[in-house]
Amino acid sequence: MQRSITIAGIEIEPGTRRSIELPIPSFYTHTSASMPVHVVNGRKPGPCLLVCAAIHGDEINGVEIIRRILKHRTINNLKGTIIAIPIVNVFGFVSQSRYLPDRRDLNRSFPGSKEGSMASRLANILMTEIVAQCTHVIDLHTGAIARENLPQIRAFLNDQPETEAIARAFGVPVIINSNVRDGSLREAACKHNIPVILYEAGEALRFNEVAIRAGVRGILGVMSYLGMRPKSKKIKEHKTLISGSTQWIRAPESGILRLIVPLGSLVQKGDILAYINDPLGDIETKVISSASGIVIGKTNLPLTHEGEAVFHIAKYSEAEEVSQHIDTDYDELDPFNDDIISGEVPVV
Secondary structure, eight states, rough: OOOOOOEEEEEEEEEEEEEEEEOOOOTTSOEEEEEEEEEEEESEEEEEEEEOSSTTTTTTTTHHHHHHHHOTTTGOOOEEEEEEESSHHHHHHHHSSSTTTOOGGGSSOOOTTTTSSSHHHHHHIIIIGGGGOOEEEEEOOOTTTEEEEEEEEEETTOOOOHHHHHHHHHOSEEEEEEOOOOOOOOHHHHHTTOOOOEEEEOOTTTTOOOHHHHHHHHHHHHHHHSSOOOOOOOOOOOOOEEEEEEEEEEEESSSEEOOOOOOEEOTTTTTTEEEEOTTTTSSSSEEEHHHHHHHHEEOOOOOTTTTTTEEEEEEEEHHHHHHHHHHHHHHHHHHHGGGGSSSOOOOO
């Protein structure tokens, strides 16, 4: 039999769904604050999947991804439980900031404690009230302000077959096998033997329709793999290859940056990726790739200082094959290529 789920003292019975305001520390105005949590508890037993977003308060693509997931037609007939938290870092979300009011990074504060900093207390609330009840976790992120990421999964895959399985089920062409960061939700969940993947796509404080669609499709794919929903006959199998290392390409000079290589591009060591000029155009410096692979991240700010990260390259032995999969995937997700009327109006 499917079990009940209890969060903040509220019990969600099998076959029901409920929105909960999970209490968190109040604002200094004494205005109460809460973390919005939506629970869909299926009638039949199955995994308990946590999908959360905005651990960094300015990374908002995941908020829209979760909204669409909760509206999906199959969500009311799932096996198991989905716990959806669109805004974990409520304080950062309100102030449009990556950080909490004390400038701490919530995703470096796990597992937290009841008596620590605000970040530590929020992390503790999430771990004790939510993560402790889950079997799998999907953590939704974007690039930082003025930095855009290609849709990608980051996960620690060494001797972790279930983590690799859900990473592949997510269905984006790029998976990065990356070590967990100290104090991150990934690290804390891994220590409890909970498979967790991190989805990166888009830029902070911006909606990106392709990144949102890839996220929705990916979560539904993971739910299908876990047996929480039927597998769609219309969904194609997406080829995914794993990169074991990445490399940053940094600006060799300060100046006005002109990028000439887009996200998802296949580049070779020695290729020109961008040009840097002084404001009058008298001096021009080439930004040369020091690695071969796929561009998975880039700056969107055309002003740069020497040493700043300009491009992020994922290294692949099958880079050309990955590039082809990325092109195909983008074409499928691009709203301008839609041949049927979608239930969701694309954001622009």
